[in-house]
Amino acid sequence: MTPLLTAEAVTVRYGSLAALDGVDLRVALGQRHALIGPNGAGKTTLLDVLAGATRPAAGRVRLAGRDVTRLGPAARARRGVGRIHQRPAVWGSLTARENVLVAALPRAVRTGRWHPAARRRAAGRTADALLARVGLGDLAAVPAGQLAHGQRRQVEIAVALAGRPRLLLLDEPAAGLSAAEVGWLVEFLRGLPRAVAVLLVEHRLDLVYALCDTVTVLRDGRTLAAGSPAEIRASGPVREAYAEGMT
Ligand SMILES: Nc1ncnc2c1ncn2[C@@H]1O[C@H](COP(=O)(O)OP(=O)(O)O)[C@@H](O)[C@H]1O
């Protein structure tokens, strides 16, 4: 397997607590990889490390073979890491379209459109296409703060895709969504091109099994198991962790 992303022996400490304690993770190109584990296991902390929002006390993060451990979130985003937060992170006072536009502009610059008007037009086309793709075309002009939770989630997905990620990090994206919205989300993620690898933190195992080909289980900041869904289901330590209440 060609690794797109590797985390090697990543440790994060908050005071005396090791939120992550020597965690290894490999995500292959185009892989659908789930990260599961009980509350407090370190899942969000690991996404923070992979996105560059938290600098680990020890360990390395490599993206396409390159050491990116010391790069912050903006530099990681430029290298193709997109992120969906546990709570939708959108600008409430900006419209849905403006949120996506802001995310699409840097790419319009990088692709060589130097004239400001040309950049805005290119980013505008990207934003309109992405809003249509997430089903928000009709709500493009509504301030994101006035949208329902599920719609803000859709805006955030469009924002993340505007950066053309090679890796999409999703932190419990189904939380707070209605059954219909969860159905939409699953279909949307299934429809993502394989050029985009997905690392999905999700406590709903039905979604994990519907979407992912590889599962890593974290517990108390350590990797408990990693393998195919079938291997994980059969794993003794994982069943024990479930018996204690996997959330
Ligand atoms: N900013 C922080 N300061 C102190 N402790 C934190 C911080 N962020 C997370 N933690 C602690 O680190 C552990 C892992 O948290 P987190 O990564 O949010 O777990 P998960 O997402 O798996 O529920 C928990 O014990 C949590 O309380």
Ligand SMILES: [Mg+2]
């Ligand atoms: Mg979390």
